[in-house]
Amino acid sequence: MIAASSDTTDNLKQLAALVVSAARDKGISLGTAESCTGGLVAAMITAVPGASEVFEGAIVSYSNSVKVQCLSVSDSTLIEYGAVSEQTAREMACGARKALAVDIAVSVTGVAGPGGSSDEKPLGTVWLCVAEERMTSTKLEHFDGDRESVRHCAVRSALNMLLERLG
Amino acid sequence: MIAASSDTTDNLKQLAALVVSAARDKGISLGTAESCTGGLVAAMITAVPGASEVFEGAIVSYSNSVKVQCLSVSDSTLIEYGAVSEQTAREMACGARKALAVDIAVSVTGVAGPGGSSDEKPLGTVWLCVAEERMTSTKLEHFDGDRESVRHCAVRSALNMLLERLG
Numbered sequence: 001m002i003a004a005s006s007d008t009t010d011n012l013k014q015l016a017a018l019v020v021s022a023a024r025d026k027g028i029s030l031g032t033a034e035s036c037t038g039g040l041v042a043a044m045i046t047a048v049p050g051a052s053e054v055f056e057g058a059i060v061s062y063s064n065s066v067k068v069q070c071l072s073v074s075d076s077t078l079i080e081y082g083a084v085s086e087q088t089a090r091e092m093a094c095g096a097r098k099a100l101a102v103d104i105a106v107s108v109t110g111v112a113g114p115g116g117s118s119d120e121k122p123l124g125t126v127w128l129c130v131a132e133e134r135m136t137s138t139k140l141e142h143f144d145g146d147r148e149s150v151r152h153c154a155v156r157s158a159l160n161m162l163l164e165r166l167g
Numbered sequence: 168m169i170a171a172s173s174d175t176t177d178n179l180k181q182l183a184a185l186v187v188s189a190a191r192d193k194g195i196s197l198g199t200a201e202s203c204t205g206g207l208v209a210a211m212i213t214a215v216p217g218a219s220e221v222f223e224g225a226i227v228s229y230s231n232s233v234k235v236q237c238l239s240v241s242d243s244t245l246i247e248y249g250a251v252s253e254q255t256a257r258e259m260a261c262g263a264r265k266a267l268a269v270d271i272a273v274s275v276t277g278v279a280g281p282g283g284s285s286d287e288k289p290l291g292t293v294w295l296c297v298a299e300e301r302m303t304s305t306k307l308e309h310f311d312g313d314r315e316s317v318r319h320c321a322v323r324s325a326l327n328m329l330l331e332r333l334g
Contacts, residue, residue, distance in 0.1 A: 038213025046205025
């Protein structure tokens, strides 16, 4: 288990290094808006030496009030669609782009468990969004596993989305 | 090395679990403002199941502009004292308390390396601050080691400061 966990972290660090390198090559600034990952995407990116050249910052909006206050997610979106939804993921990413003044922001909102799941949104349901100036791209994932596993899978998905946009 | 690294992470997770438990017992809400740790304090706290009962969110202010825009750190403080200073750490923690609307916020700003060090502020220099409604407490650390080691030591120090205030 120790080796597996370290492997996972090492793989994510390598992926984060590719993201930093690609952003540096293109002169693109990055930021994140994170709910279920709780800052883990930002932590992986900033583990890369020289990340400060491209990474401006992150807003970890664990509560709905921080989503509204710091990321300008609308109350009506949260009420109508819920925190784990395509709409909220998009508003989080767009809100982070503006709040952090970055070229590209990625958002993550999901059910990492053990609580918070429902028939409609079971444990492992994660919505992600990458926002650029003129476009957004959203993705729905259904991950298997426990809290730690879901969070790590969500980090990988977020880093892959960034890499795809930077590719 | 794998075992040592996993041990470190496990120790931090246990410490984070104590923080979440103490905050829950006292009905106190928490947030973080992070520079050199890049979201790692928030990631450790949110690795604890049930963290959402006490943890509202974080602002990772990796760049100075995010410190100013999202945490209300003043330009004059950054110019006069620099990003790694007692004054900036205090303004980051106080700014996070307000922006995230939490009872207690902890801030971390330091030189994780490999770049950014100076004679006055060598690699491993980290300022931390805990802000509550009527008080702030700042701490200066000088950690040894590489980027990963300095970041992990800074996370431990931040969690210990929170635990001390919640004790």
